[in-house]
Structure formats: C-alpha cells, structure tokens
Amino acid sequence: MIKVGVVGATGYAGAELVRLLSRHPQVELTILTSQTYAGKQMWEVFPHLYGMVDKTLEELNIPKLVSQCDVIFTALPHGHAMPLALEVMAQGKKLIDLGADFRLKEVAVYQSWYKTEHTAQPLLASAVYGLPELYRKQIRESAIIANPGCYPTSVILGLAPLLSNRLIDPETLIIDAKSGVSGAGRGLSLKTHFSETTNNFQAYGVATHRHTPEIEQELSLLAGHEVTVSFTPHLTPMIRGILSTIYAKLTTSITTEELTKIYQQFYGGERFIRVLPAGMYPATKAVAGSNHCDLSVTVDPRTKRVIVLAAIDNLIKGAAGQAVQNLNVMYNLPEDTGLDFAGMYP
Incomplete structure (x- = not known):
C-alpha cells in the first residue's frame, strides 16, 4: 500500500x-x-x-x-x-x-x-509539470510533480494538437474561460458570497490572472517558440466546472471533420480525454464529478478561424483527480485506478 x-x-x-x-x-x-x-x-x-x-x-x-x-x-x-x-x-x-x-x-x-x-x-x-497526457514519461521518473492549474489544464489540452501540428497562428490566440465558484476555494470572501454570485456572471483577473504565465509556458513548449495569449476568466453562478472557448487563426485550409480526426489521433488511447464528434459540444454538466476532459473543435470557414471548446470539472481533472492520475503514473498503476467512474448527472 x-x-x-x-x-x-x-x-x-x-x-x-x-x-x-x-x-x-x-x-x-x-x-x-x-x-x-x-x-x-x-x-x-x-x-x-x-x-x-x-x-x-x-x-x-x-x-x-x-x-x-x-x-x-x-x-x-x-x-x-x-x-x-x-x-x-x-x-x-x-x-x-x-x-x-x-x-x-x-x-x-x-x-x-x-x-x-x-x-x-x-x-x-x-520538478515535472503534471499533465499526464503530455508528460507521462517524465512524471513516472520524478519525485516532485507540479499539478497543473484548472484553467491551464483545459486550455493546454484543448490546444496541444493544433500547436503540435502547426495548424494555427499562436499570435492570434484568444482564450475566453468560465469557472464555477469552487475554483476560488473554501475561504470566505465577498466575491463568492451567495448574493454576489447568484444570477450574476462576471469577468475577473482581466489581463492579470496568475494562470497566464503557466498557460504561456506550456503553449510555448508545444509551439517551439514563445507564445503570448489573451486570457480572460469569468466567474459563473455554478459550483463546479470550467468551460474554455479558444479562438485562433488557421494556417491551412481544413475542415471540422479533418480537425476532429487529428484530435482523435492525437489523444488516441487517452483514458480521460473525450474528443466529441463534429457538431457535439462540451458541457460542464457532462464532466461534473469526473476526471474527463471533453473537447470539440469547429472550423469557421467564413473567418478562417478554429474554435476549440474544452470542459472539465475544476476540482477533479482540474485538481484532485489529476493529482490521483499523477500518483498512478508515478507508481505504474493503471491511470484510472480510483478514477474509473462517470460524472454526475444532472
């Protein structure tokens, strides 16, 4: 044990x-x-x-x-x-x-x-950045694992196939992300007070959120050069979940179906990444209570942009579940040990 x-x-x-x-x-x-x-x-x-x-x-x-x-x-x-x-x-x-x-x-x-x-x-x-889908070998050999932040987990997993295949212009990256209030922690604060968050939707940490350099560090490694992003997080009146909507200019002519196949191949065999079929979009309710990250990719031919959607439970794949996944990797256990369950619905 x-x-x-x-x-x-x-x-x-x-x-x-x-x-x-x-x-x-x-x-x-x-x-x-x-x-x-x-x-x-x-x-x-x-x-x-x-x-x-x-x-x-x-x-x-x-x-x-x-x-x-x-x-x-x-x-x-x-x-x-x-x-x-x-x-x-x-x-x-x-x-x-x-x-x-x-x-x-x-x-x-x-x-x-x-x-x-x-x-x-x-x-x-x-120390190794603890995103198993990208750094599994290094995690297995390290004694110190830096479990990723919740927003970065969704963003990096959402963009890895595009940056690795040089399919987008990194200078055009815009990240619009939303989180439930549990992401702010259990400590008392005015901004997470029931009366402040219920029936409310607001941006925070605009151009200053501390997950920005973490996102840029990892995206730069994927792109092979320094990447700077526009990242705006939002607080939503729900307890759990992150939905990140990411926009970028494509560098080649490609269809939604072709991009979806690239994502499916990139994450083939990954237990906790679910690349959704074209026309099906991630939702926070579908991943709540699970260690899954749901991804979809859509090409807008009119603007020549790609729209990536990524959904996770911020407390599971965005924190505790990913930490347990890292433990499993470190000890050569099946990665879904202790995590082999679907989310909660409704």
Missing part, C-alpha cells in the same frame, strides 16, 4: 483528494492536516465522508508527515509547498503539489506574478 499524506485536507481540492484516495485500492490515508480543524474528525468537517473516512485531522508537522508517508499531496495556496518539498527530497519521498510553487520554471516569472520569494529554487529543475 502507498502511504499518503494530504496537507490542506479541508479545502475543496483537499477534501476531493481525501474522497478519491479513500476509495483507491492501493492507497492508505496516513495523515490528514488542517490548520483550522486540527483535532476534529474529517467527517465532522465534511459529513458526506461519514463512515467513509475515519481520520483525525492533525496540525502540520513536516518532519513527522514526511517520515510516515511515501507521497505527500499539498492542497494549499502558493508559497506553502516549498518547505515541504525540501523535506521530501531530504527524506527521499515524493510530492504532488496542487499549488503553483513548482509549475513555473523561471523563478523571476513566479516571483513577479505571485509576489512571493521562491525558497526552493534548486528543486525547480527536477
């Missing part, structure tokens, strides 16, 4: 990790930490886990945590995974970080966007 610790177990992503890992046949939940609820049972904070998870939440003790676990999941805001990563490496264990501390390879870029000093810079070179 793989002994697992979850740091930040009582946030939304952390709780989803606990739920998924508690049903994983190869995992033993060893330590769950929470700064706010230490001393309480996990099910006292999340009643849906009553009878499913019998663990007392603990204060974070880094040396103890790392010594008693094989893999540590950190489900914390940026800046908190660095001391854990240093201890993980010192003790020869593994880390899967759901935060942003190891996603960006350039220290200056991280510190500029996140306004935080990076105190584990020597580990950046060995």
Whole structure:
C-alpha cells in the first residue's frame, strides 16, 4: 500500500483528494492536516465522508508527515509547498503539489506574478509539470510533480494538437474561460458570497490572472517558440466546472471533420480525454464529478478561424483527480485506478 499524506485536507481540492484516495485500492490515508480543524474528525468537517473516512485531522508537522508517508499531496495556496518539498527530497519521498510553487520554471516569472520569494529554487529543475497526457514519461521518473492549474489544464489540452501540428497562428490566440465558484476555494470572501454570485456572471483577473504565465509556458513548449495569449476568466453562478472557448487563426485550409480526426489521433488511447464528434459540444454538466476532459473543435470557414471548446470539472481533472492520475503514473498503476467512474448527472 502507498502511504499518503494530504496537507490542506479541508479545502475543496483537499477534501476531493481525501474522497478519491479513500476509495483507491492501493492507497492508505496516513495523515490528514488542517490548520483550522486540527483535532476534529474529517467527517465532522465534511459529513458526506461519514463512515467513509475515519481520520483525525492533525496540525502540520513536516518532519513527522514526511517520515510516515511515501507521497505527500499539498492542497494549499502558493508559497506553502516549498518547505515541504525540501523535506521530501531530504527524506527521499515524493510530492504532488496542487499549488503553483513548482509549475513555473523561471523563478523571476513566479516571483513577479505571485509576489512571493521562491525558497526552493534548486528543486525547480527536477520538478515535472503534471499533465499526464503530455508528460507521462517524465512524471513516472520524478519525485516532485507540479499539478497543473484548472484553467491551464483545459486550455493546454484543448490546444496541444493544433500547436503540435502547426495548424494555427499562436499570435492570434484568444482564450475566453468560465469557472464555477469552487475554483476560488473554501475561504470566505465577498466575491463568492451567495448574493454576489447568484444570477450574476462576471469577468475577473482581466489581463492579470496568475494562470497566464503557466498557460504561456506550456503553449510555448508545444509551439517551439514563445507564445503570448489573451486570457480572460469569468466567474459563473455554478459550483463546479470550467468551460474554455479558444479562438485562433488557421494556417491551412481544413475542415471540422479533418480537425476532429487529428484530435482523435492525437489523444488516441487517452483514458480521460473525450474528443466529441463534429457538431457535439462540451458541457460542464457532462464532466461534473469526473476526471474527463471533453473537447470539440469547429472550423469557421467564413473567418478562417478554429474554435476549440474544452470542459472539465475544476476540482477533479482540474485538481484532485489529476493529482490521483499523477500518483498512478508515478507508481505504474493503471491511470484510472480510483478514477474509473462517470460524472454526475444532472
């Protein structure tokens, strides 16, 4: 059994990790930490886990945590995974970080966007960006996995076939993305107050969202040169889900059917990528509660643009589910172990 610790177990992503890992046949939940609820049972904070998870939440003790676990999941805001990563490496264990501390390879870029000093810079070179569909081999061989952000997951998976095949002009990329309010985390804030979000639809982080450099880093690697994007996220009055609509100018004459076949070939055999038939479009309801990413591609012959639609559950494929998928890759398990289920509907 793989002994697992979850740091930040009582946030939304952390709780989803606990739920998924508690049903994983190869995992033993060893330590769950929470700064706010230490001393309480996990099910006292999340009643849906009553009878499913019998663990007392603990204060974070880094040396103890790392010594008693094989893999540590950190489900914390940026800046908190660095001391854990240093201890993980010192003790020869593994880390899967759901935060942003190891996603960006350039220290200056991280510190500029996140306004935080990076105190584990020597580990950046060995950390692997945890998108299994693109970096499976590297994930299997690494001890530190930077679990991708939710918006970047949808965008990168949506654009990888186009950029890899040089089918679009990267300078024309426009990303219009929408997320449910759970993406903002469980902490109280005015912007996620019921009265503020219900019957409301609004943009936020316009031209300043911290997922922008992560998206640009990975798209640049796919394109083979530096890529700059226009990225605008929106908050929608739903709990779960991300729908990204992406526009770009085509570099060749091609039909929707031909592009769909290219996507199907690119993602052939991928357990969690569903390339939808031409004329069928992704919807957040179709992926809610699952680790799937639904993709569609449409050519607009009038404008010579391609329109890519990508839908994920921001807490599953955009966070906890992808983290479990990375765990499976690291231990050479079938990637759908603990994740082999459809979403919830309605």
